[in-house]
């Protein structure tokens with residue numbers, strides 16, 4: 117049996133900022149010997165009419181429409197299709213219209229049954245994960261990326277889940293309230309398997325298990341890799357920890373600042389940020405010698421047409437190396453989606469499948485501006501922050517010390533610039 121495992125892109129085009137999908141490395145060891153897998157990531161390679169006995173397609177909300185188009189094509193050729201991923205989990209009935217089977221939740225306890233049922237010719241319509249896989253038993257086979265042209269970054273996972281529950285985010289709805297971590301020895305094994313010198317942690321917050329933190333940092337230091345991770349802003353209170361991170365190879369921390377407005381932070385349930393002094397956190401991160409990557413979400417009720425531009429100026433003044441100015445997007449599975457739907461503020465029935473929706477458009481009615489003003493202000497903030505002049509003017513203040521950090525700064529900024537310009541205004545599907 118030959119199964120194609122596919123990650124669709126937004127609209128069949130390749131994207132410059134694609135990172136290797138962990139799903140591929142997870143599925144390979146879960147698949148019985150004798151079953152051939154072909155991994156196709158449309159962000160780096162064309163999918164085409166590849167011959168196979170089944171297609172497994174993983175979708176998020178932005179790639180759902182393209183995933184459905186690919187699924188319909190396979191089924192028209194008589195190839196059974198399985199759809200999974202975050203969006204299929206929250207919109208399983210919708211995904212079921214384009215698939216023979218839908219996987220709800222994680223792959224570890226569902227994929228082996230899917231494959232066995234495919235081989236027996238008795239595929240079920242739904243496979244529902246308990247989402248409680250023991251991460252100590254999860255193996256990652258990084259050889260699946262051979263031949264696929266990704267940037268030179270290795271992806272490692274230490275934990276799943278998040279200890280917060282921001283209104284606009286679906287992580288907690290997907291993984292539940294529990295936090296799971298891999299043994300540090302298993303993480304070290306993953307790092308050893310990766311030929312890449314630069315590692316990106318896929319975790320939503322690397323520091324979920326303070327008991328294992330010392331061991332994790334020791335292992336990272338021993339392997340002499342440079343790495344980037346996401347942290348919540350409370351971690352940035354600890355100057356000693358930040359300095360130790362840098363000594364153990366960390367070069368950049370990603371922090372979700374989201375908003376400068378207390379009312380917005382309350383509305384998005386981001387209490388951890390309300391309790392933080394942003395400028396102190398930034399000073400600590402810089403003093404430790406780390407570069408800072410900040411993310412912002414624009415469109416909460418306290419925001420106006422000036423907010424995105426003001427955030428971009430704030431980020432520049434504080435020396436952020438990278439910053440995302442994301443228009444607020446109601447994705448299924450989030451409390452935000454439920455609230456805006458109840459308030460009658462959604463502009464589309466299903467924006468991700470609507471022919472008139474373009475990447476960067478607003479999908480709801482903001483309180484402090486028009487939908488067009490929200491979209492335009494975020495686009496302008498991104499274009500300005502990532503203009504060539506903007507990138508060069510930020511290099512000096514971005515804490516990019518040493519040749520490697522300067523190269524990482526320039527590469528990440530130039531890739532972000534290309535990606536922003538390529539995606540903005542594009543059709544989905």
Ligand code: SF4
Pocket residue numbers: 278279280281282285286287288320348372
């Ligand atoms: S936005 Fe970040 S901090 Fe908030 S719930 Fe999602 S992953 Fe956790």
